[in-house]
Structure formats: structure tokens, C-alpha cells
Amino acid sequence: MRGLITIPIFLYLFIFTTAASKSRLILNRGDSITVGKESQFLTSPDATFTLGFYGLGTNACWLAIWFTNSADKTVVWTANRNRPVNRNGAAKVTLRRDGTMVLTDVDGTVVWQTNTTSFDIAAAHLLNTGNLVLRSQKGDILWQSFDSPMNTLLPSQPFTKSTRLTSVSSQASFATGIFNLYFGSDNVLRLISDSPDTSTSYWPNPDLRMYENGRTNYNSSRIAVLDDHGRFLSSDLLQFNASDVGPGVKRRLTMDYDGNLRIYSLNGSTGLWSVTWQALSQPCNVKGVCGRNAICVYAPLLPKCTCPPGYVVEDETNWNTGCNPMFNPKLLQSKEVNFLQIPHTDFYGFDLNTTDPVTLETCRSMCLEDFRCVAFSYRLLGQGFCFIKSAMLNGYAAPDFEASIYIKLPDTLAPSKPNIFHASSQTCGSDEREELIGSSSMYDFGSRRVKWVYMYSFAAALGAIELMFILLGWWFLFQKHGIPASVEAGYNMISSQFRQYTYSELKKATKNFAEELGRGGSGSVYKGVLSDDRVVAVKKLGDVFQAHEEYFAEISTIGKINHMNLVRIWGFCLERRHRLLVYEYLDNLSLDRHVFGSSFLSWKQRYAVALGTAKGLAYLHHECLEWVIHCDVKPENILLDSDFQPKIADFGLAKLLQREGDGSEFTRIRGTKGYMAPEWALSLPITSKVDVFGYGVVVLEMVRGVRLGNWGEEEGDGGGALSSFVRRWRGEVEGVVDGRLEGRFGRRQAAALIQVGIACVEDDRNKRPTMATVVQSLMACEYEED
The missing domain is CATH 2.90.10.10 (Bulb-type lectin domain)
Structure with a gap:
């Protein structure tokens, strides 16, 4: 028995020592690991992780770290994820004598390298944690793979x-x-x-x-x-x-x-x-998992992606690429089209316009008249809600979802209404064209429509009774009239922090609009006190042509965003010709009063305002459920709370854009002179970079402490004030920063703000940074002492 035990142990030790002889624990300076040589790889001391060349397919190869003992050698990190090297050549990774780890392809091209150049680097180690590190002679870590993770x-x-x-x-x-x-x-x-x-x-x-x-x-x-x-x-x-x-x-x-x-x-x-x-x-619930024009179907076991009739999958191995139309999309701009209903289905976002409650036929006509419309969603929630779609993205279907999508198709196609929950073509990657377009089903729009008339009539009678109870419930529970049904977010208004106020309530709260806080192109703002003792700012939209549009833009934005650097809105009023919004009141009012007035901000406060404003804009541009452009970034629209923390206000000029849109929806110049990007005047498509430009002007004004319009006089330059400052700044902050601070400011922070401001006001919008990049740049200097 003892001999039987000894033999396996001996074999194990033999195999282990043989394997160990093919690996190494350290890669010293001047050493390399070459593709195709199994003996050349690094392992962690406990053999949990391996570093070497990992191949997929016949030619592609990556420098990777993987779990040694997992069945599929699961990769947790790669150096060159988007640029594989040739696995059939002499590609290699080398720890050069200057301390740089470099990956080269067969032809010697540098594919990847560490950002280290230090002769103090002694060797590369793969730790038991899976972290690849470059260590100095003293053992200090000078570079590590943990700082640049892949997907794990x-x-x-x-x-x-x-x-x-x-x-x-x-x-x-x-x-x-x-x-x-x-x-x-x-x-x-x-x-x-x-x-x-x-x-x-x-x-x-x-x-x-x-x-x-x-x-x-x-x-x-x-x-x-x-x-x-x-x-x-x-x-x-x-x-x-x-x-x-x-x-x-x-x-x-x-x-x-x-x-x-x-x-x-x-x-x-x-x-x-x-x-x-x-x-x-x-x-x-993962947005975009099935790609453009595709629908994610809630299935009993696993979700499935499918293409609607008239569309075919682009890449069966990657549904993120979505579905392509089997017809010329320009045909949808004609009125010679049909609408195909897909029950219990919707596509998220990309609503072209908003409407009051309408009938199905009215919704259909709206889509037919708008050449941009590719589909419309219709929901019966006591009354009809219509959403005209400019794109079909983030599609989803569930048996209990009470809505239908009606997709626009050329009249040359006459498919049946699909039953996507039971169709045999639901497996991802199958060819659905023949089955979905050529099939006949109980939902067929043609030959079988008549046989359902009686069932529809009976269902309509039941629906009318149910509708009556729903309307009565709304009346007794909420007693709200005139709530805009024009925005998808409006579904949540009744149960959220929003409240509809009467005009008389707000008139009383503001003492007949006695104390005006400010005035803008879309209306005036007044201070008020509600019946529950909350101090508020009430924005009364003016009787101008765009007031109705701007009111709904505000409401749409409200329902979709929430951020600590954005002003909260507590309610609204829609009563006859009166349209008002109720904001939180901020003690220190707007930024312009504290930059250009006698009560000016300290440097620490200015930097906090610049950073907080950048965070708010970054949220609007990059993280909202829809892409929001403010269009009027200026000191008057940046409010300060009791701690002088900034909150961006006045979304009356905001426009919810489609991600693929070119900005052509803007038909008139918006914003304030001095803060408007050049593309407004040049009739170029409007993007989030107009906000970046306005932010840059605000930042430079906070640094200098004067209005942009006054700069030309101080600089003595005949050219434009902004361009003059940009041309003449040579990196010195002394003499540039507001003299009222008497030198009490962070030099590194000041330089960072000026550099950011100058980058943001580039004439070429493609050279301007994103607000997310601005946030990262400013946070790097956030804790510098004055």
C-alpha cells in the first residue's frame, strides 16, 4: 500500500519539477519571452497565474496573464488587447536595459511598452495576486499591470x-x-x-x-x-x-x-x-446588448436577440452589431409605407417629439408625416401615449409589457405581425428572413383581419370599462389636470418629488412675484416661500414664441437627470397660458455676483466651482439616459449653495439629442453673446462641444476676475479679447490671476485652469476636450495647497 502511494507522489514531483524547469519566476533586464516557445513564460510563485503568449485562432497572439489551472486558461489581462502579434513569427516581449518592457511584432514594430525609463528597474515579477510588476533594486514597484486592467x-x-x-x-x-x-x-x-x-x-x-x-x-x-x-x-x-x-x-x-x-x-x-x-x-436590462434595430426578448431560460421583420442580423457571432434593413432606408422617407405592429415591444429613447394624449391613428399620421420617423411606440395607460422614434436602439420585449412598437416598412414588404415569444427563429444567429416575413399567423394583417373583428369589439368594451376605473382612480388619488404626457419620464412624475402647483399657489408664495432674482431670454425668476416653509425660486416663462417649447424641454430634462451639481426642480405649473417651474432656492445666487462683484470668491472656492461645474456638465454629456446639451453655459446659470458649491441651472435651452444626430435640429441661435461657440455663427452641427466652449470662457473669467468683454481694454490689443489672451499667455500665472486675491492662490491649480480654459475655447471643436477629460485634469490638482 505504501508503495502505491509513493509512486504517484514521485510522478507528481517529477512532473512538477519538469514543468518548473520550463518556466521562470523572474524576467531580468535584457531577458525576453518569445512567441512559440512553451518554455518561455513567467509564473507566480504559487503557480496560480502565468504570463506568456496566448493565442486565438491560427495567427493572432497576445501577451497575457491567465489562471494556470483553469480549464480554459482564463485570461485576466493583456498588454495588447487591440493589437495582436503574429504567433507564427519571432514576436517577443523584452525587459530592456533602460527599464522599459517592450512588446515587438515579427517585423520589430513596437506594439506595446511600459511608461518606464529607469535604469533602477531590476526585474519583472508575476505576483501571487496576478499583478505583473517591475521592481527596483530595492524591491520597490515602479510599474504594475493592476493600474491598467482589461475586463477583470x-x-x-x-x-x-x-x-x-x-x-x-x-x-x-x-x-x-x-x-x-x-x-x-x-x-x-x-x-x-x-x-x-x-x-x-x-x-x-x-x-x-x-x-x-x-x-x-x-x-x-x-x-x-x-x-x-x-x-x-x-x-x-x-x-x-x-x-x-x-x-x-x-x-x-x-x-x-x-x-x-x-x-x-x-x-x-x-x-x-x-x-x-x-x-x-x-x-x-443591458442597454445595447442586441445592437441597432435588434430586439432583446425576455425568454424563460436565456434572453434572445432577434431582428424585426424587414431586417437581418449583421454578424451572427456578435449581436452588438445589430440588424441591417433589407431595403433602402430612403424608402422610409416616402409615404408609400406600411406600419407593422410588434406587440409587447419597445425601443428605448430616441423620441423625436412629445405629444399630448392622442389616438393610435393620430400617432401613425405623425410618424408618416415626419421623414425622420422609422417607428412609433404607442401605449394605452388610461389614455394614449405616442412616441415617435428616429432610431430603433435598445429594443426589448416582454409578455407583460403593455405597449406596442409600430415599425415603418416599405409597402413592397407585407409581413405578418410576428409572435416573437414563440417563433422558432428566436435562437440568436438564425436566419429569420423567410420565417418572419413569409409566415402566416393569427396576427396576419391581411386575410385574417376580419375574423377578429368581434373579438376586438368585445375587448374594446372591456377596455372602456377598465379605462373608466383608471381615470376615476387618477382623479381621486391625484386630482391633477394638464400634466404633460409628452415625455416618457412623465410617467414617473405623479409618484416622484415633482408636484403640480396651481398658479394661485405660486402667486401667493412669491407675493405676486414681488422679488425678482434674475431675468433671462426665456423668462424671469422670483423668490418665494411655499406653504410648507420651503424657500424656492419660481421661474415664470415669458409669453414668447419659444416659451412652450422651452417649458417642455425643461420638464423632459427634469425627468431624466439627477446630480449633486445640478439644480433640483420641485414642481411646475401648467394652467391656461401660465407655465412656471419651481426650483430649489440657493442662498448665494449666481456665480457672476461673486466673481465680478465686490464680494468675490477665494481661490479655493473658485477651483471648487470650476470642478463641480465640470462634473455637472460631464454628467449631462456622458452619463445621462439621454445626451443633454445645455447650450447656455455662463456665470448667470451657475448657482451657488450655502457652501458655495456650484449647481448648474436653467435648462430652458437644453436639447435632448439623438446620439447619431448631427445637431441639425437647432434652427435658431441659442445662448449668450460672449459664451457662444463659433459653430453657432458658422451654421455647423451643434454638439456638446458648445458647452465645452462656454465652460472655457467661464473658467478663464473666474481666473481673471473680470468679464470677457473687459479684457480687450486691459490687454490693449486690437483683436478679439479671447483670442488675444490665448495668443499672449506663455505659461506664467503671475499677473494673470485676479489681483484681488493678493497672490493667495495655488500656482499649479491656476496653470491647470488656464490650460483647460484655453483648450476649451479652441475654434476647432474637434480639438476641445470632453467634459469628462476636463474633470480628470482638474481632479489631479484638486488638493494643492494655496
Whole structure:
């Protein structure tokens, strides 16, 4: 018996020592690892992780780190995810003598390298944590792979404000995908779909307020970690555990290619992974998972992507690419079209306009008359709600979803109404063209329409009774009349913090609009006190042509955004010709009073205002459910609370744009002279970069302490004041910063603000940074002492 035990042990030791002889624990300066030589790779001391060349297909190869003992050698990091090297040549990674680790392809082209140039670097090590590090002679870490994660976070690997997890594009590639986990500018950890068509945050639940999701944006550390026990902790109060929480299990947190975030635990005996936590229980809640024109179907087991009739999948191996029309899209601009109803289905967002409650036929006519319309959504929630779609993105279908989408198709196509929940063509990747277009079903619009007349009549009678009860319920519960049904977010108005006020209530609260706080192009703002003693600012929209449009723009924006650097709006009034909005009142009013007036801000306060305003705009541009452009960024529209924290106000000029739109919806110049980007005057398409320009002007004014219009006189230059300052600034902050501060300002912060301001006011909008980039730049200098 003892001999039988000894033999396996001997064999194990022999195999282990043989394998160990083919690997190394350290890559010294001057050493290389070459493609195709199995003996050349690094392993961690406990053999959990391996670093080497990982191949997919016949030619592509990546420098990667993987779990040694997982059955599929699961990759957790690659150096060159978007630029594989040739696995059949002499590609290699070398730790050069100057301290740089360099990956070169067959022809010697540098594909990737570390940002280190230090002769103090002694060697590269792969730690037991899976972290590849470059260490100095003293053992200090001078570079590490943990600072640039791919799609996976390992236990003890810190996740910070400067890192993000980005999914792979498909299971057959390590290329960058469209789904991301990162800390937003509001300090909240979130998942976002960032496709070429749209950028949409989908986790935490965008329909809930922050505290309802168990999160907080009142933190500045922005750090999270998955510990060795399978517990995840984040500074925004997010906490979750793996179902097998406890020590001794190998785990990973992965941003998967399907847009879901999951914890995987490794079975040590089989080498297989099991999901022990996931962010979304219903994968159809991932925006963009099925791509343009595609529909994600809630299925009993797994969700499925499908194309609607008249469309075919672009890439069966990657549904993120969506579906392409089998006809010339220009045919939809004609009135020779049909509308095909797909029940229990909708496409998220991209509403061209908003309407009062209308009939189905009116909604259909609106789509028919608008050449931009490709479909319309119609919902009966006591009354008809109509949403005209300019694009079909983020499609979803569920048996209990009470709405239908009506897609526009050329009249040369006459498909039946599909039953997408039972069609045999629902498996992802199948060819649906013949089955969906050529099939006959109980929903056929043609030969079988008549046989359903009696059933429809009976259903209509029941529906009328149900409608009566719904209307009575609304009357007794809410007693609200005239609530705009024009915005999708309006569904939540009745139950949210919004309240509809009567005109007499607001007239009494403001003492007949006695104390005016400010006046703008869209109306005036008055101070008031509500019956519950809340101090408010009431915006009374003027009797101008655009007042109606601007009112609905405000309401639409309100229903979709929530951020600590945006002014909260508590209610509205829609009564005959009166249209008003009720804002929170901010003690220190607008920024212009504290930059250009005698009571000026300290440097610390100015920098905080610049950073907070950037965060608010970054949220509008990058993280909202829709893309919001403010269009009138100026000091008068930046309000300050009791702690001088900024809140962006006045969304009367905001426009909700489609991600693929070219901005041609703007038919008149908007904004304020001096803060308007050049593209307004040049009739160029309007993008979020107009806000970046306005922000740049505001920042430079805060640094200088004077209005832009006064600069030309001080500088003595015959040219434009802004261009004159940009041309003449040579990096010196002395003499540029507001003299009233008497030198009490952070030099590095001042230089950063000026550089950001100058970059933001570039004439070429393509050279202006995004607001997300601005936030990162300013946060790097946030804690400098004056």
C-alpha cells in the first residue's frame, strides 16, 4: 500500500519539477519571452497565474496573464488587447536595459511598452495576486499591470477613479468592447454601454434615485476592492458578496461581453468557473446588448436577440452589431409605407417629439408625416401615449409589457405581425428572413383581419370599462389636470418629488412675484416661500414664441437627470397660458455676483466651482439616459449653495439629442453673446462641444476676475479679447490671476485652469476636450495647497 502511494507522489514531483524547469519566476533586464516557445513564460510563485503568449485562432497572439489551472486558461489581462502579434513569427516581449518592457511584432514594430525609463528597474515579477510588476533594486514597484486592467478585477486589486473595466468585443477576441464599469463624475460606480450609436448608463437602475439604489455620491475617494473572501466594497456604499463567500477560493470580477458584471469562482478540482454573483438578473436590462434595430426578448431560460421583420442580423457571432434593413432606408422617407405592429415591444429613447394624449391613428399620421420617423411606440395607460422614434436602439420585449412598437416598412414588404415569444427563429444567429416575413399567423394583417373583428369589439368594451376605473382612480388619488404626457419620464412624475402647483399657489408664495432674482431670454425668476416653509425660486416663462417649447424641454430634462451639481426642480405649473417651474432656492445666487462683484470668491472656492461645474456638465454629456446639451453655459446659470458649491441651472435651452444626430435640429441661435461657440455663427452641427466652449470662457473669467468683454481694454490689443489672451499667455500665472486675491492662490491649480480654459475655447471643436477629460485634469490638482 505504501508503495502505491509513493509512486504517484514521485510522478507528481517529477512532473512538477519538469514543468518548473520550463518556466521562470523572474524576467531580468535584457531577458525576453518569445512567441512559440512553451518554455518561455513567467509564473507566480504559487503557480496560480502565468504570463506568456496566448493565442486565438491560427495567427493572432497576445501577451497575457491567465489562471494556470483553469480549464480554459482564463485570461485576466493583456498588454495588447487591440493589437495582436503574429504567433507564427519571432514576436517577443523584452525587459530592456533602460527599464522599459517592450512588446515587438515579427517585423520589430513596437506594439506595446511600459511608461518606464529607469535604469533602477531590476526585474519583472508575476505576483501571487496576478499583478505583473517591475521592481527596483530595492524591491520597490515602479510599474504594475493592476493600474491598467482589461475586463477583470482580481481580489486585492484596487479599483479607482482612474481605472475602468471594459468588456471584450466577443468571446473570440480580446478587442475592446462597448460595456464599461467605472466611477462616474458623480462618484458613483456604474455600468455604461458606450456603442457608436449611443452612450447609456444602465446600472444602478436609472429609474431610481441614488439613495433608492443604496448608493451615495457624497464621497470623493472613489475606490473599490474585491477582497480574498469574495466581498466587494465601494466608497459609494455599494456592497455585495459572492454566494460562496469565504477564504480559499480563486475568484475574479469580470465585465462580460454581454454587458453584465459577474463574480466567478473557480472549482479547484475541475478547473471550471461558476457564477456566484451578477449585477443584473435580467440581461435584457443591458442597454445595447442586441445592437441597432435588434430586439432583446425576455425568454424563460436565456434572453434572445432577434431582428424585426424587414431586417437581418449583421454578424451572427456578435449581436452588438445589430440588424441591417433589407431595403433602402430612403424608402422610409416616402409615404408609400406600411406600419407593422410588434406587440409587447419597445425601443428605448430616441423620441423625436412629445405629444399630448392622442389616438393610435393620430400617432401613425405623425410618424408618416415626419421623414425622420422609422417607428412609433404607442401605449394605452388610461389614455394614449405616442412616441415617435428616429432610431430603433435598445429594443426589448416582454409578455407583460403593455405597449406596442409600430415599425415603418416599405409597402413592397407585407409581413405578418410576428409572435416573437414563440417563433422558432428566436435562437440568436438564425436566419429569420423567410420565417418572419413569409409566415402566416393569427396576427396576419391581411386575410385574417376580419375574423377578429368581434373579438376586438368585445375587448374594446372591456377596455372602456377598465379605462373608466383608471381615470376615476387618477382623479381621486391625484386630482391633477394638464400634466404633460409628452415625455416618457412623465410617467414617473405623479409618484416622484415633482408636484403640480396651481398658479394661485405660486402667486401667493412669491407675493405676486414681488422679488425678482434674475431675468433671462426665456423668462424671469422670483423668490418665494411655499406653504410648507420651503424657500424656492419660481421661474415664470415669458409669453414668447419659444416659451412652450422651452417649458417642455425643461420638464423632459427634469425627468431624466439627477446630480449633486445640478439644480433640483420641485414642481411646475401648467394652467391656461401660465407655465412656471419651481426650483430649489440657493442662498448665494449666481456665480457672476461673486466673481465680478465686490464680494468675490477665494481661490479655493473658485477651483471648487470650476470642478463641480465640470462634473455637472460631464454628467449631462456622458452619463445621462439621454445626451443633454445645455447650450447656455455662463456665470448667470451657475448657482451657488450655502457652501458655495456650484449647481448648474436653467435648462430652458437644453436639447435632448439623438446620439447619431448631427445637431441639425437647432434652427435658431441659442445662448449668450460672449459664451457662444463659433459653430453657432458658422451654421455647423451643434454638439456638446458648445458647452465645452462656454465652460472655457467661464473658467478663464473666474481666473481673471473680470468679464470677457473687459479684457480687450486691459490687454490693449486690437483683436478679439479671447483670442488675444490665448495668443499672449506663455505659461506664467503671475499677473494673470485676479489681483484681488493678493497672490493667495495655488500656482499649479491656476496653470491647470488656464490650460483647460484655453483648450476649451479652441475654434476647432474637434480639438476641445470632453467634459469628462476636463474633470480628470482638474481632479489631479484638486488638493494643492494655496
